[in-house]
Amino acid sequence: MKTSNKQLPASQRETLLGILKARFEKNKGRHNGIEWTAVQTKLEAHPEKLWSLEEMERTGGEPDVIGYDKKAAAYLFADCAAESPKGRRSLCFDGDALASRKEHKPADSAVEMAKAMGIELLTEEQYRRLQELGAFDLKTSSWIQTPAAIRKRGGALFCDRRYDHVFTYHNGAESYYAARGFRGLLTV
Template identity: 40%
Template sequence: MPFKDNFIAHPQRHPGISYDDIKNLIDPATLAYLEDPDVLAYQGHLYLVDFSHESPSRRSVCYDKEARVQRKKNPPITSAMEEAQKHGLSLVDEDMYMYMQSLAPLDEKSQSWIATPSSIRELGGALFGSYKYGRAFIFYNGADAYYATRGFRCCLLIK
């Protein structure tokens, strides 16, 4: 769905914000990279976010460059963090992911890497989220893991 249509179809994600309020704040290149992009009003700010029902099709990537480089067998060509940073984006963090899940179930058949606290990453782990059994869950995995069903959700602070 085109961005404007998606924005108009989901006002609960950005109450009180009109398309005219944000249309000039959105970079077309960023918009093109995100899947089902929409604006999310969250903690007093506006973010441009991947709102695809399932994890974006940017999949089969480990968490970050360190995990990718250290992987001994079959390393993927990139990672979630490298891709996000290359496009000037951040991974959605745990709190934002859970808030997004409160608005609509996401990742019912997939999983999404999310920003991981350094205390977990330093131990070799990384976090991902999914929606199962009528609720959202946050799980952990080795940062070097990658699966065809796991992608990553990005966001960009716009205001």
């Protein structure tokens, strides 16, 4: 699903911008040296990105700015909810994994849901960087992007934080658990 045709009504756009601004100002340590006015200007120039951020918010992700990519001249938003977003749990890894399940299929897969939302799963490096900004996934876990060689063999990777350490694990891509979801990244 393309998000380029997705736009929020003006009232919803203003409400979302208010939520994002309040979160931005409350959590300044996540984005040192970045000014909200510059972020808002960029968001207003890309309404399809606001649609994706609304989807992140609607599913419990609590998106916030976590950095700026100088090469791409873009702000990075990630899900900063304390636990893996509630509206994105109990998902297998990807569409192939979902199709391979014969019974007890979950409602969706992490990769397909992220794609429909116009976002990407975090890489392991991005997940570890996020953990430097706070303590996330203390009770839940989150699927992350998985190297093709692992996925080809039926596996997929996920991460969590336990004992004040970030762990990366593997599981069958078709597995799903009530406490496992995914965190997304949006570049604006």
